[in-house]
Amino acid sequence: MDTDVLDAVRTATLLVGNGIAPAARGAGGVLRRILATVPADAAPLGVSALVRASHGFWSLTSPMVLPWPEVAFVIEREIHRRDATSATPLAGRGRRLLRP
Numbered sequence: 860m861d862t863d864v865l866d867a868v869r870t871a872t873l874l875v876g877n878g879i880a881p882a883a884r885g886a887g888g889v890l891r892r893i894l895a896t897v898p899a900d901a902a903p904l905g906v907s908a909l910v911r912a913s914h915g916f917w918s919l920t921s922p923m924v925l926p927w928p929e930v931a932f933v934i935e936r937e938i939h940r941r942d943a944t945s946a947t948p949l950a951g952r953g954r955r956l957l958r959p
Contacts, residue, residue, distance in 0.1 A: 860905035867896045868906050868934065874911040875930045876923035883938045891941075894934065906938075907931040 870893050879886045882895070902909070907928070914927035923930075 861901070861936075864897050864901045865909065867893050868909050869913045869916075871934050872910050872927075872930055873917050875933045876914055876917060876925050876927075878924040880933065881940075891937065895941065897938055899938055905931065905935055907935075907956075908939060929955050 868903075871890060874890045874893070879890055880886075881887050881891045889949065910931040911927045914923060916929055917923060925933075
């Protein structure tokens with residue numbers, strides 16, 4: 860696995876573990892941008908092992924709000940959500956065309 864992918868998952872683990880959920884703006888938007896660097900095929904069997912190790916590390920510095928299985932679920936759901944929406948054409952996303 861690429862070190863950039865490892866860094867992204869480690870950082871996402873810290874953010875999600877402290878209660879930040881993916882969102883369009885704010886800290887959740889930063890989380891989405893970080894996870895956008897993780898290709899969907901980077902971890903075909905999931906990221907739970909990496910999240911578990913990262914969660915253990917970050918828990919040494921401060922207690923996490925969410926347990927590692929929930930953190931892994933949020934991260935994997937966001938990776939797959941992004942992958943599913945990128946495969947879909949622009950239907951339902953972006954600006955609507957206004958008719959005169």
